Amino acid sequence: MSAPRLVDRDPRIGADELVDAMVPPPMFDGVRFDTYVPSPDEPSQAAAVVACQEFAKRVAAPMAGKSWLRSLFSSGEPVAHDLPGLYLDGGFGVGKTHLLASIWHAVPGPKAYGTFVELTHLVGALGFHDTVARLSGHRLLAIDEFELDDPGDTMLVTRLLSELTAAGVFVTATSNTLPDKLGEGRFAADSFLREIQSLSAKFGVVRVDGPDYRHRGLPDAPDPMTDEELAASAAALPGSTLDDFDELCAHLATLHPSRYGRLVDGVSSVHLRGVHAAPDQDVALRLVAFGDRLYDRAVPVAVSGRPLSELFTEEMLRGGYRKKYLRAVSRLVALSRQSANSVGS
Structure with missing residues (x-):
């Protein structure tokens, strides 16, 4: 049985619920x-x-x-x-x-x-x-x-x-x-x-x-899985999702970024197939917001294709959003290590 997909989710948040939900994310509860x-x-x-x-x-x-x-x-x-x-x-x-x-x-x-x-x-x-x-x-x-x-x-x-x-x-x-x-x-x-x-x-x-505490003395981003390994990992972990990277990017464009957190609520691990560098700034900024919500919830991320450290182009990393992109890489690489460690154990 294949893992469920994030692209099939359409989270909705009412106005009153927005106010009630203004609390620190789960990762910062304690x-x-x-x-x-x-x-x-x-x-x-x-x-x-x-x-x-x-x-x-x-x-x-x-x-x-x-x-x-x-x-x-x-x-x-x-x-x-x-x-x-x-x-x-x-x-x-x-x-x-x-x-x-x-x-x-x-x-x-x-x-x-x-x-x-x-x-x-x-x-x-x-x-x-x-x-x-x-x-x-x-x-x-x-x-x-x-x-x-x-x-x-x-x-x-x-x-x-x-x-x-x-x-x-x-x-x-x-x-x-x-x-x-x-x-x-x-x-x-x-x-x-x-x-x-x-x-x-x-x-x-x-x-x-x-310095960035997430990377003190730690190795670079884990090597991507093959598509077959990624699918097997998603199928083996209850609560995991498996999405094509380009399809997820297209789905994120249909949602306001404030709904990205609800999109991954209850997800134990995210698997992305065919990761590559963001094609433009709009996609890149949506990936930053999506990565932040994954990090808030400590959701591990496993990928095939390119490693998450290569999500943004050199040109993007030289531009006005440089700090945002570097923060996103820092957080996503930490989440990919978390996924690699859970697979290894």
Whole structure:
């Protein structure tokens, strides 16, 4: 009996369900500040833990959302420890999402956690004013993978965060790009400089340096399987799926990226036949979002064709989305190792 296919799934998420689902993904259910292990060679990591703990204490304090507003009106301009936002900047694989989820777990509700694309989709599903109404009573909004990839997102998020912080909501975010550099290399950021500066002014920046922990001392991506080995692996593992890579890419184009997580819910392992480099930027960015959702759920990935380390072309890796692609490779190679280890055992 052949394994089921992801391309046969058509996940649906209602508007109310979108709000209820704004919690850390399963992989980060159990993370806390004391489970983050800073590298002794990277002092910024230990400093980041302290900064995040202090921010969480501010958010959890009674009437916390009003304190930075009072500071603004009394002194003319808030200093870093009075700002409503904390922005974790650094390379991929240094534990920024771990720290973001730890902040979320450390503060009482109401609170919301989501990726940048999930937040923009929420606005699309509910409408701007309803989104503000539903989130403005929260203590905290945590945003993972914060990126501004087009002018529309820039305007939307600037306006949304202005409304929410004015209502006393604290915001914390992770990104591979400093807030005043968002959008750089992707669109004409200079045309939206005022909006980008307005957005960055709300965040105190905490730098998290270090090498990618997922690949410290580990080998490169596992060799791809043959098509026959891949099919046998999918058939042998309950809950696995088996898809043709090109068919899956076409299916992803029919779904909003906020539905990719639901697409792989309950899947124990993903098998992709005939993997090759993404043919264009649109496909590549969808694969980034899909890979992030697989990583959130710790779903192993096995492939035939080319290894997952070759998913993006050299030209793509030199472009404005370089950091996104490198993060995706880091995460997907880790998942392919996980699959190889499970097959070996």
